[in-house]
Amino acid sequence: MIRRLAAAALAAALTLPSAAQELRLGATHTLEDSGVLPVLVDAFTKATGIPVRAVVAGTGQVMKYAENGDVDVVFTHSRKDEEKLVARGIGLARADVMWNDFVIAGPASDEARVRGSRDAAAALKKIRAAGSKFVSRGDDSGTQKKELELWAAGGGFSAWPGYLSSGQGAGRTLIMAYEMDAYDFVDRATLKQLSPRYPLAILVEGDPRLLNEYGVTTLKPAANRAVRTREADSFARWIVSQPARAIIAGYRVQGERAFYLPGEKRR
Amino acid sequence: MYLLDATQQAFLRLAGGDRELWTIVWVSLRVSLLALALATPFAIATGFWIASHRFAGRRFAIVALQGLLSFPTVVVGLILYLLLSRSGPLGPWHLLFTQDAMIIGQAVIAFPVLAAFTLAAVAGADPRLRETAVSLGAGPLRSALTSLYEVRFAVIAGVLNGFGRVISEVGCSMMVGGNIAGLTRNIPTAIALETSKGDFAQGIALGTVLMFFAFVVVALLAVIQEERKPQ
Numbered sequence: 001m002i003r004r005l006a007a008a009a010l011a012a013a014l015t016l017p018s019a020a021q022e023l024r025l026g027a028t029h030t031l032e033d034s035g036v037l038p039v040l041v042d043a044f045t046k047a048t049g050i051p052v053r054a055v056v057a058g059t060g061q062v063m064k065y066a067e068n069g070d071v072d073v074v075f076t077h078s079r080k081d082e083e084k085l086v087a088r089g090i091g092l093a094r095a096d097v098m099w100n101d102f103v104i105a106g107p108a109s110d111e112a113r114v115r116g117s118r119d120a121a122a123a124l125k126k127i128r129a130a131g132s133k134f135v136s137r138g139d140d141s142g143t144q145k146k147e148l149e150l151w152a153a154g155g156g157f158s159a160w161p162g163y164l165s166s167g168q169g170a171g172r173t174l175i176m177a178y179e180m181d182a183y184d185f186v187d188r189a190t191l192k193q194l195s196p197r198y199p200l201a202i203l204v205e206g207d208p209r210l211l212n213e214y215g216v217t218t219l220k221p222a223a224n225r226a227v228r229t230r231e232a233d234s235f236a237r238w239i240v241s242q243p244a245r246a247i248i249a250g251y252r253v254q255g256e257r258a259f260y261l262p263g264e265k266r267r
Numbered sequence: 268m269y270l271l272d273a274t275q276q277a278f279l280r281l282a283g284g285d286r287e288l289w290t291i292v293w294v295s296l297r298v299s300l301l302a303l304a305l306a307t308p309f310a311i312a313t314g315f316w317i318a319s320h321r322f323a324g325r326r327f328a329i330v331a332l333q334g335l336l337s338f339p340t341v342v343v344g345l346i347l348y349l350l351l352s353r354s355g356p357l358g359p360w361h362l363l364f365t366q367d368a369m370i371i372g373q374a375v376i377a378f379p380v381l382a383a384f385t386l387a388a389v390a391g392a393d394p395r396l397r398e399t400a401v402s403l404g405a406g407p408l409r410s411a412l413t414s415l416y417e418v419r420f421a422v423i424a425g426v427l428n429g430f431g432r433v434i435s436e437v438g439c440s441m442m443v444g445g446n447i448a449g450l451t452r453n454i455p456t457a458i459a460l461e462t463s464k465g466d467f468a469q470g471i472a473l474g475t476v477l478m479f480f481a482f483v484v485v486a487l488l489a490v491i492q493e494e495r496k497p498q
Contacts, residue, residue: 064465138448139460164364165448167460176445179353179363 022051023231026062026071028142029169031214034189034258036251037075043247044238050231058141058169066090066217069225073232075239077142077187077214085217090225094217096262097239098248102146102212104204105174105191106132106183114183120207121154124185128160133182137173138165142212147185150209174198187212189258196254214259216240269467277472287448288469292476295453298366298444299434302373303381307426310378314385315411319397332386335379340372341438347372348442364445369453372439377429384425388418420495427484427491434480 031037032054041052055065059076066074067090075097076082085091104114104123112130114123124147127134137144151157164182166173170190177184178198191200218236221227238244248259260266280288317328349355351363362368396417400410415422437455444451446460454473461470 061465068465164445164450167446167448167452167456176364176447180361 021228021231022053023073023228023235024071025052025054025235026065026074026076027054027056028059028062028076028214029056029171030077030141030143030187030190030212031075032056033169033171034187034193034253036189036248036259039251040239040244040247043243044235047238047243048234050234052235056169058137058139058143059145060140060142066219069222069227071219072228073219073235074217075214076217077212078145079213079215081142081145082215082217085219090219090222092218092220093236094215095236095240097214097216098259098261099211099213100188100259101205102143102185102187102210103191103202104183105186105200106177106203107181108201109181110201110203112183115201115203117204118206120204120210121150123204124150125154127183128158128163131160131162133162133164133177133180135164135166135173135177135180135182135184137170137185138167139169141170143170143185143187146210146212150185153209174200189253192253192256192258273467273471276468277470277475280468280472281475285472288472290449291452291454291457291473294366294449294451295434295455295477298369298440298453299373299430302370302433303377303426303429305370306374306377306429307381310381310425310429311385311415311422313378314382315389315415317382318386318389319411319414329386332379332383336383338376338379339438340376340436341442343372343375344439344442347375347439351443363443364447364451366444366451368443369440369451372443373433373436376436376439377433380429380432381422381425384428385415385418385422388421388425389414391421392418420491423491424488427488431481431484435477 025041027037037054037056041054044050045052055062055071057065059078059081062071062074062076063081063085065071066085074082074085074091082091082094086094102120104120106114112127112132114126117123117126136147148157162182164176164180166176168176170186171194174184174186174190174194175198176182178200183203184200188202188205191202216236216239218229218232219225219227221229245261249257249261251258317325317332347368348363350357351360351368352358353363362371392414397410397414400413405413435455437459440451440453441456441459444453444456446452446456452460454477458470458473458477461467461473
């Protein structure tokens with residue numbers, strides 16, 4: 001009797017993991033906060049039968065997860081870091097998936113007078129010069145990396161009392177900016193997604209440096225990284241396939257396109 | 268390996284006087300101590316009053332107070348958030364994502380602990396003491412202070428327990444403080460952030476400081492217990 005129970009338990013233990021060969025997807029906050037991630041994940045699971053566990057974090061953090069073998073494939077928005085991952089032998093291959101852009105948003109009163117500027121780096125400097133409040137992600141995310149690039153392009157970053165580092169995701173950081181009448185550096189899709197409840201004005205847009213590119217990178221299996229290669233490959237292939245492209249092109253937030261396909265021009 | 272490396276780095280940072288790290292510790296201490304300073308007088312008065320008065324609904328008040336001991340801190344955070352939000356009734360105060368908001372939240376969280384300890388202590392004290400004080404001509408305030416002085420160790424134990432609860436509280440601080448670096452980032456919210464950022468050394472360093480505080484509190488409680496014995 002006991003032996004039979006033990007055998008049944010063993011059988012259950014052995015069959016369970018193979019039955020739930022779920023894909024661990026490392027994804028960024030902006031994908032989640034813009035609402036596109038669950039749509040893509042559901043469609044992928046429906047098409048392939050592979051269940052997905054999406055681990056949402058800032059890009060920098062997702063890269064660490066990749067390194068530690070905590071995820072099987074990453075969907076992030078920092079091309080430099082993704083290419084570095086491949087160069088370091090942790091990532092296997094990277095592919096462009098989609099893009100949109102970042103904006104500088106803020107209170108309609110716009111005390112730093114940056115509205116209409118097409119130079120994002122100069123606008124950030126004006127916000128600092130005015131001593132206005134600015135909520136930065138401060139979490140080593142793709143968004144923050146881009147913000148820091150802009151500071152570097154504008155002659156370097158130095159903090160001021162109004163510069164607040166939230167350490168949180170795009171959505172929560174935007175809500176903080178709204179609550180405090182502060183400026184925010186955010187991707188357009190997240191801003192649109194939250195705009196009905198937290199209306200921040202788009203003040204600076206159209207600088208080519210504000211490009212926000214998303215890529216999927218598969219990971220190389222290694223001793224400390226038990227990567228589910230088969231599932232990860234299916235995802236990497238599916239996300240650039242025609243059905244996925246149709247979903248991305250058709251995904252709308254507040255009636256507007258939120259993401260564009262590689263090579264596609266806006267509108 | 269991984270854990271050991273991170274721990275070693277953590278102690279190097281603690282010893283090296285890492286400014287960011289010690290700022291976080293300072294925010295934690297400041298907020299929690301001010302929260303206790305804010306809550307203690309009200310809580311002691313409430314606990315004392317419930318213990319020493321007979322009134323309708325007293326039993327309910329006691330049960331409610333004890334129930335509040337396990338009130339989830341995130342719910343305190345949620346309610347406070349809704350009150351302080353721009354669209355909330357206290358929005359014009361502009362308190363959301365400030366240390367003041369965290370202090371209020373932690374004061375609310377500490378209140379039931381302090382009040383319940385005082386209540387239990389006063390209820391368990393010898394009633395003749397207060398009667399004697401009154402018969403010797405002490406007014407209500409004077410006799411109340413006499414009773415409280417008699418149970419001071421239990422009340423201090425309550426304060427230390429309250430400190431233990433708020434210094435390690437993460438939910439409410441995160442929600443109403445916003446985890447802003449240098450301003451509202453305290454030890455628990457920083458640990459949550461550093462872990463998710465993958466900076467485990469910073470997380471361990473802060474966790475070590477937090478555990479040190481816990482040990483200090485436990486040690487103080489032990490000392491108080493010793494002091495109490497001869498009485």
